[in-house]
Amino acid sequence: MNAVLSWPVERPKAFLLVAAAVWIALYALLVPASEAIVAVLPVDRDSHLGSALQFFLYDTPKVLLLLTGVVFVMGLVNSYFTPERTRAMLSGRTGGLGNVLAASLGVVTPFCSCSAVPLFIGFVQAGIPLGVTFSFLIAAPMVNEVALALLLGLFGWKIALLYLLLGLAVAIVSGWVIGWLRMEAHLEDWVRDLARAQAGVPAESTTLAQRVQAAFGAVRDIVGRVWPYVIAGIAIGAAIHGYVPEDFMAGLMGREAWWSVPAAVLIGVPMYANAAGIIPIVEALLAKGAALGTVLAFMMSVIALSLPEMVILRKVLKPRLIAVFAGVVATGILIVGYVFNAVL
Amino acid sequence: MKDIKVLGTGCANCRATVQRIEEAARAKGVEIQLTKVEDMPSIVGYGVMATPGVVVDGKVVHAGGVPRKEVIETWLA
Numbered sequence: 001m002n003a004v005l006s007w008p009v010e011r012p013k014a015f016l017l018v019a020a021a022v023w024i025a026l027y028a029l030l031v032p033a034s035e036a037i038v039a040v041l042p043v044d045r046d047s048h049l050g051s052a053l054q055f056f057l058y059d060t061p062k063v064l065l066l067l068t069g070v071v072f073v074m075g076l077v078n079s080y081f082t083p084e085r086t087r088a089m090l091s092g093r094t095g096g097l098g099n100v101l102a103a104s105l106g107v108v109t110p111f112c113s114c115s116a117v118p119l120f121i122g123f124v125q126a127g128i129p130l131g132v133t134f135s136f137l138i139a140a141p142m143v144n145e146v147a148l149a150l151l152l153g154l155f156g157w158k159i160a161l162l163y164l165l166l167g168l169a170v171a172i173v174s175g176w177v178i179g180w181l182r183m184e185a186h187l188e189d190w191v192r193d194l195a196r197a198q199a200g201v202p203a204e205s206t207t208l209a210q211r212v213q214a215a216f217g218a219v220r221d222i223v224g225r226v227w228p229y230v231i232a233g234i235a236i237g238a239a240i241h242g243y244v245p246e247d248f249m250a251g252l253m254g255r256e257a258w259w260s261v262p263a264a265v266l267i268g269v270p271m272y273a274n275a276a277g278i279i280p281i282v283e284a285l286l287a288k289g290a291a292l293g294t295v296l297a298f299m300m301s302v303i304a305l306s307l308p309e310m311v312i313l314r315k316v317l318k319p320r321l322i323a324v325f326a327g328v329v330a331t332g333i334l335i336v337g338y339v340f341n342a343v344l
Numbered sequence: 345m346k347d348i349k350v351l352g353t354g355c356a357n358c359r360a361t362v363q364r365i366e367e368a369a370r371a372k373g374v375e376i377q378l379t380k381v382e383d384m385p386s387i388v389g390y391g392v393m394a395t396p397g398v399v400v401d402g403k404v405v406h407a408g409g410v411p412r413k414e415v416i417e418t419w420l421a
Binding site (some may be wrong): 082083085087112114115117118119121122123125148190194213217312315316 | 408
């Protein structure tokens with residue numbers, strides 16, 4: 001490794017400070033830079049095309065910059081919360097407070113939906129109550145750094161914060177309800193028969209340098225995968241501006257259409273997409289007059305519930321528990337949608 | 345000969361892990377027997393909570409995410 005590439009690892013603290021300063025400087029440069037570029041181009045700044053171009057040239061780097069920053073910070077945070085440590089923090093917790101803690105840990109613990117089953121079993125084996133386990137399992141995919149960074153970049157911090165709080169609320173309450181229903185008998189038999197085990201995996205990254213490396217890995221992996229969707233989303237937002245009437249979706253998905261929230265959830269549940277894939281659709285719907293609560297309910301149901309996930313969970317849950325899980329979470333999302341539409 | 349098992353249900357990260365271990369072993373000229381463990385009861389039997397997991401000579405050395413090349417090389421040493 002040459003000197004340029006290795007100094008973040010050799011002097012991680014200095015690197016983090018410099019990186020933060022560079023990031024803030026770049027962010028502050030976004031508006032003047034996009035204005036300067038449009039000024040050079042042979043289009044009228046006040047024309048329709050001019051404002052669309054400025055919007056695109058400002059929004060694309062802004063969202064990518066936010067995404068990189070948030071994913072990097074979450075990569076650092078994630079390295080402090082291994083599944084083993086989270087499990088240790090949750091074991092012995094019961095309803096209420098346990099659900100709150102589990103949902104919060106779901107946000108900061110690294111999670112991949114392909115690991116949902118081993119994680120689920122690891123929790124159950126450690127004696128963590130089913131409802132607490134579900135709070136974790138609902139929050140982890142729904143409130144993720146990509147969704148938050150994109151909402152922050154495209155719609156502002158208020159909507160991002162609301163999504164975070166409401167996502168946590170759905171996870172906490174749904175997990176609490178599942179725990180209250182005492183569904184333990186509806187685990188697959190082989191899961192219930194598993195011996196209690198606390199087999200540990202040796203902790204890997206411990207130094208700050210290794211955490212920085214892990215955060216770089218997260219940026220490479222996530223931003224590398226997600227950026228085409230981001231650009232597509234912003235391009236759609238810019239392109240449909242003016243070509244489709246502003247209130248095109250208002251009759252269909254506006255606040256007055258009471259049935260639009262359940263319809264959005266019903267369409268969203270079987271769909272499977274990551275947070276980035278759904279953003280172009282969200283951008284298009286919101287720009288055209290769909291109500292925010294309806295759109296957020298749609299986004300939550302696409303990310304939190306999906307057919308492939310149910311198929312994976314079927315290995316450990318009997319059909320009735322899967323149905324209860326899907327029903328409780330969908331109801332929670334439905335309430336979020338209505339509350340949002342009523343309040344805003 | 346090292347006996348290496350990759351635990352995972354066939355997600356992209358699991359395939360990448362298998363490939364990376366194969367490459368590292370070939371580069372170092374270490375003979376390994378690489379097996380994929382895909383059925384869930386066996387995977388959780390090793391006590392891992394995140395896939396892909398890696399087991400070297402019966403001992404779990406890694407869980408969650410594709411291991412870095414430098415880390416793989418320490419297993420082959």
